[in-house]
Amino acid sequence: MIADIQKGNQTNAGKFMEPVANHYGITSIEFGLEVVKLLNEDKLVFQKGDSPSKGKIVFTNDGTHPVEAGHDIYRDVLVRSLKSIENFGTPGKHIIPKPLAENNFSGASLVPVTKAKFSKNWQNVDLGDETMINDDLTDKNGGTKTLFEKAMKTETIGETFTLKWEGFLLGFTSILEAKGAIKVEVTTDGISKIFDMKSRNGKTQTKYTFLKELKRGVHTTTVKLIKLAPGKVFQVGQFLVVDHQ
Structure with missing residues (x-):
């Protein structure tokens, strides 16, 4: 996001978030401006190792997640911003306007993986206990328990699972490589499409995969494993079904 902010442009995420905030009258706070300001003033090193850091704030160790000094910046921006807006607005009832987009996720629900019908060579996955927390409060399971809830896996090409669902959009959790x-070959109501279950960065990730939006109604989707690299496993968890309110 640094290059966009330095040019005075909205970030890729902000381009989607700000119109929603404006539509519903929600105040937003941009934390990145202060980070880039300190970077431009040579008071901050964005990632440890980028440049000599003596006497400077080190914002992050991995290029993404702020360390304590980075969160101190966020805290100060938040406090300053809240003080500047505390006298704005009128107390009272507020009418929520019509949705900005008809295909919003307000009617979304999570469906457990147990609702699908699996072929023979699938096994239950032991996801551990969500209460297993490291000393730094990170999840010992890497967040997989939270994402998947329950999961099934297979290492056999040709295996399938089928889910009958009602709505206009289906997503499912899986391990991406x-x-x-x-x-996988995904067939919904007789129409098939091949999906490459690739991650954003080429490394193993756990994410949602969303299918193409359909006309609202009852649908049947079958997912068939058609390619699996040696040593890999195809793992799926809970589904996200999106319906109109």
Whole structure:
């Protein structure tokens, strides 16, 4: 996001978030401006190792997640911003306007993986206990318990699962790998499409995969594993079904 902010442009995420905030009259606070300001003033090193850091704030160790000094910046921006807006607005009832987009997720629900029908060679996955927390408060399970809730896995090409659902959009949780490592054939109401279950950065990730939006109604989706790289596993968890309110 640094390059966009330095040019005075909205970030890729903000381009989607700000119109929603404006539509519903929600105040927003941009934390990145202060970070880039300190970076431009040579008072901050964005990532440890980028440049000599003596006497400067080190914002992050991994290029993404702020360390304590980074969160101190966020805290100060939040306090300053809240003080500046505390006298704005009128107390009272507020009418929520019509949705900005018809295909919003307000009617979304999570469906457990147990609702799907699996072929023979699938196994339950032991996701551990969500209460297993490291000393730094990170999840010992890497967040997989929270994402998947329950999960099934297979290492056999040709295995399938089928889910009958009602709505206009279906997503399912899965383990993503490098491009080409896992491919599935997804058939919904007789129409098939090949999906490459690739991650954003080429490394193993746990994410949602969303299918194409359909006309609202009852649908049947079958997912068939058609390619699996050696040593990899195809793992799926709970589903996200989106319906109109």
